[in-house]
Amino acid sequence: MLFPTLCSAFIATPMRRNEEPQSVVAARAKQHRPISPHLNIYQPQMTWVLSGLNRLTAISVGGSAMLYSAAFGLAPALGMDLSSAAVASTLASYPALLLVAKAAISSCFSFHIFSGFRHLLWDTGRELTNQGVIKTGYATIAATAVATIYL
Numbered sequence: 001m002l003f004p005t006l007c008s009a010f011i012a013t014p015m016r017r018n019e020e021p022q023s024v025v026a027a028r029a030k031q032h033r034p035i036s037p038h039l040n041i042y043q044p045q046m047t048w049v050l051s052g053l054n055r056l057t058a059i060s061v062g063g064s065a066m067l068y069s070a071a072f073g074l075a076p077a078l079g080m081d082l083s084s085a086a087v088a089s090t091l092a093s094y095p096a097l098l099l100v101a102k103a104a105i106s107s108c109f110s111f112h113i114f115s116g117f118r119h120l121l122w123d124t125g126r127e128l129t130n131q132g133v134i135k136t137g138y139a140t141i142a143a144t145a146v147a148t149i150y151l
Contacts, residue, residue, distance in 0.1 A: 048136040050115065054118040064105070103148060110147035114140045 075082040091098045118136045121127055127136050 046134045050137050050140065054112060054115040055147070057108040057115070060108045061105075061112055067080065104151035107144060109150040110151065111144040114143045114147070 059064065071080075072082050118140050121136060127133065
């Protein structure tokens with residue numbers, strides 16, 4: 001052989017009997033690996049909590065509007081009556097359900113609206129400091145509480 005050191009890397013060597021399979025080695029390495037931190041190590045902050053709530057309220061308001069629209073469109077084909085009078089009379093027979101439904105819908109809708117106003121304020125370049133973001137976050141929460149109670 002002309003270059004034995006270069007060619008030796010290309011020669012296949014059989015597995016020795018004392019070597020363990022890769023899965024066993026990986027399992028042993030996993031036992032000594034530190035566990036990755038979960039989200040619960042982070043202290044909740046106004047910025048990411050309200051951002052997540054804004055996204056959830058967008059999904060709930062938009063999703064419920066789409067589901068009701070689809071149900072309203074399919075109701076005649078299914079023999080159901082989803083007119084405003086029928087829905088109002090059904091909900092009037094369950095006053096506790098009516099109160100909970102109104103509070104849930106009005107809180108989601110008003111929070112999403114006031115968060116939108118907050119974003120429009122940021123689009124003008126105002127209140128973009130950390131203190132401004134926290135201040136507008138508290139204003140959004142307060143306005144949502146007032147609107148939910150009013151509605």
